[in-house]
Amino acid sequence: MKICVVSDVLGKENNGTTIAAMNLIRSLRKRGHEVRILCPDAEHKGEKDYYIVPTLNFGIFNEYVKKNGVVLAKKDKKIIDEALDGVDACHIMLPFSLCRATLKECLKKNIPVTAGFHTQAENVTAHFGLMFSRFVSWVIDHNFYRHLYRYAGTIHYPSEFIRNVFEKSIKKQTNGRVISNGVNSVFVKKDVEKPDFLEGKIGILFIGRLSREKKHKYLIKAVKMSKYEKDIQLVFAGVGPTEKKIKCLSSSLTNKPYINFFNHEDLVNTINACDLYVHPSSIEIEAISCLEAITCGLVPVINDSPKSATRYFALDEKNLFKKDCPKDLTRKIDYWIEHPKEKEERSRDYLGYTKKFTFEDCMNQMEKMIIDNYNNTKGKK
Secondary structure, eight states, rough: OOOOOOEOSSSSSSSHHHHHHHHHHHHHHTOOOOEEEEEEGGGGGTSTEEOOOOOOOOGGGHHHHHHTTTOOOOOOHHHHHHHTTOOOOOEEOOOSSSHHHHHHHHHHHHOEEEEEOOOOOHHHHGGGTOTTHHHHHHHHHHHHHHGGGOOOEEEESSOOOHHHHHHHHHHHOOOOOOOOOOOEEEEOOOOOOGGGGTTSSSSEEEEEOOOOGGGHHHHHHHHHHTTTTGGGEEEOOOOOOOOOHHHHHHSSSSOOEEEEEHHHHHHHHHHHOOOOEEEEOOOOOOOHHHHHHHHOOEEEEHHHHHBBBBGGSSGGGGGGGTTTTTHHHHHEEEHHHHHHHHHHHHHHHHHHHHHGHHHHHHHHHHHHHHHHHHHHHTTTT
């Protein structure tokens, strides 16, 4: 099949949407499909099968947008038409301008469309300090549905959690499939030597974008209260707009956080060199980063936030801390430090638990969804 993958955000693989998109693109090509990519990533301009649109100009807000690490596509009908010429199916990643415009053209051209649900309303409102406004989130959900998701033949939900949240908000049952984005096969438990920055330290890891909704402040506060504070080395594997704030909040720690963006090989080694994984985020659709960590054998402690799907990865209450509560997180961190034997047993439990998130199986399901949607849509014509 000829498949067009469309995303308003696509650049370096340092955020969940880009990683999910590129994993899907590589997997579809591996399975013999011709894949075109419609996006605003100027670095790929001129490359085969890339169709590059300009980016939106936010005027006086350009600096604010740049600070938050957001680059959104500007729709261009000519380029959209070129990308869609002769394609059999289209998969849309996000509910924004480029994807909406592409959807309209697909409807005109009778091209079957599947759409991924990779952005919660709160991911948008977090940029404007409105993350806890239920009304604003409700408005955004309805906007997403009215302008995009109601027209998609099938919606891809990375977790049952986000499907339930969205359908409850719009008060409608959607034609969706729950498919994990999958954990790459490179993530495995193995023996590694501790790098210099972890030598003689208790390594506590977080993987993900450095942004407001990830709530790194809870982890930093928890470590400050830990009886093992002097021995703990925080590792933040990611980049993002809150890096400066993280450094400021952690200035009083004995060991300053090690912040770095790792390639796959180095990330796997870093995970295996750490002792505990903490996911303090209050908003999360799936958190593949947490799955990557526990697939390598790290025991997690996860924020029990009702807006986060990650909490469902907890095998019991010892893997959760009370919603947005650094004190309880401190208790859980200290508990796992003081119970290494139990931690090793829990690590083995997690190795078995993550088998259902095998990357190849998830990508097979994604391919099947696109093909099934094509067959169902064409069969109705």
